Structures are given as C-alpha cells and as structure tokens.
Amino acid sequence: MLGDLMEKLQEARKMMEESKKELDGITVDAEVEGGAVKVVANGNRLIKNISISENLIKKGDKEAIEDLVLVAVNKALENAVKLGKEKIKDAAKGVLPKIPGLF
Numbered sequence: 001m002l003g004d005l006m007e008k009l010q011e012a013r014k015m016m017e018e019s020k021k022e023l024d025g026i027t028v029d030a031e032v033e034g035g036a037v038k039v040v041a042n043g044n045r046l047i048k049n050i051s052i053s054e055n056l057i058k059k060g061d062k063e064a065i066e067d068l069v070l071v072a073v074n075k076a077l078e079n080a081v082k083l084g085k086e087k088i089k090d091a092a093k094g095v096l097p098k099i100p101g102l103f
Helices: 002-024 054-059 062-092
Strands: 027-032 037-042 047-052
Touching: 002 062, 027 062, 037 062, 047 062, 054 062
Parallel strands: none
Antiparallel strands: 027 037, 037 047
C-alpha cells in the first residue's frame, strides 16, 4: 500500500513538472482602459510583454500610466495563476487519491 502511494506521488510529481513546462509556452493577457495598456504573461507568471498605447503616452500623465500598468500586470498574473491551478489540477486527476481540499 505504501509502495503504491509512493509510486502515485512520483507519477504526480512528474506530471506536475510536465505541466509546468507546458505553462511556459501558454500565454494569458490582460488589458485596461480599452486596450491602452496590455500585458502578456506566461502560465508560470512571467511577464512576457507590456504595451502602452501612443495616445496614453501622449497624455503624459505618468501616475495614470503607472497605475494602469500595475492593474494590467496584476490582472495578467491573476489569469496566469488561474491557468496554472487548472493545469496542475488536471495533471493530478486520477493520479493522487481524492483528498478533500487538496485541489
């Protein structure tokens, strides 16, 4: 019994590592102010790109730009976290025993 559990844990670990590699290649995005600021992150919560519209830059309101970038980054990271949780949950299905609250 203990051997089976250890085997399942090893299998789950391998699947989670594969999911993490897969998340490197998946991107999520977020935008604010109708696309004035766009942020792209990968599934492992690394920011890949930030774009700011020329119109927003021309307005020259540094604080507004900083605030919008902050909001967009946080939204993109939130999306990446959700995606990551889904992938890990899917990878663990059928491998780990059903433990309430685990996923």
